[in-house]
Amino acid sequence: MMAPFYKFGLFGSEVSLIVAFIIGIGFGFFLERAGFGSARKLAAQFYFRDMAVFKVMFTAIVTAMIGLFYFAWIGWLNLSLVYLTPTFLWADLVGGLILGVGFVVGGYCPGTSGVACVTGKIDGYIFVLGLFFGIFAFGEAFPWIEGFFNAAPMGQITLSQLLDIPYGVLVFIVVLIALGGFLLAEKVEKYFARKDAEKAL
């Protein structure tokens, strides 16, 4: 059986919803395990006190990236059948910036706010209300911002295609960057812990 299973017709769209539910359970479980149901834990990333957001995100990215590369390399997974969100330069840039500000102001992102709600965080519920409002505002403004939303279309493009670096080489580079990032994150945490301790004296 070739992967992705769904794309090769192993099961239909009804069953895919059950798969979605089960995958979702795993997703929520590990987010909560990491402490991402807590806004203080998440926000601490942006004050260099706890770099868990970076560590968890990049460990997950590297794990899935290596798995994908390996499965494609042995010819078991057809990578062209894995959905790639098209790149729109301006929407990605500005959307990312707004989302980043929202992250540190609100303390959660859409996925983690769900975990916050089910673990009893009142601010998680208020955040979700804000999220609904923001999406509604975007929807209402959509006719006016549609031009910007679709500006500078670059199509479905990977970094490997954009930078003209072979896929395997780029995977290796990203792993090196992640490992360097982890070492740096550990050092930064220690530095700020020491500084905070000195301040407390």
Added chain:
Amino acid sequence: MDSTLDTLSVPKTETKKKTKERTAQPYWNPYLSGFGLGLVLLAAFVIMGRGLGASGAYSTVVASGVNAIAPHHAAGNAFYEGYLGNGTTSPFKSWLVFEVLGLLVGGFISGALAGRIKKTTEKSEHISFKMRYVYAFIGGALMGIGAKLARGCTSGQALTGGALLNAGSWIFMLMVFAGAYAAAYFVRRQWL
């Protein structure tokens, strides 16, 4: 006699208290949780041919709400229409909606097993509850706008696109960190 009784009764009450309050377990090592999360993401790629997501499910709720109140208004809007489909099946029968329902269950299971389910508000002692709720709402609204503009959030863009080495996702991810670090100073009293 009295003193021996006292020393005997002290540890008893202590253990009673402990079981009653059930202290929350510490979080997992970030690299271990990240590895688990990565395997879930990889499973989604292998089984479904797509990654994880979150904001899309919230959009389905909003689009359905608008459609229920003002169907003509929703029908004329390409953004809402994208989440409502062609009307042959319920918009809630979507992959992302079921995935997020699973996320809620998974988060609850993990929290319950670790004794971390508690009615609380996440903030520092320097700001009031009211201010925290105002920040949470504003932050949520910005998150909603940003995620819709960028065609995905931390799950659908950063995590999924990051692993796929999607060009737009890496641009997005850099900007998320840039935006959050730039704004962090102005809301520091909320967290530190």
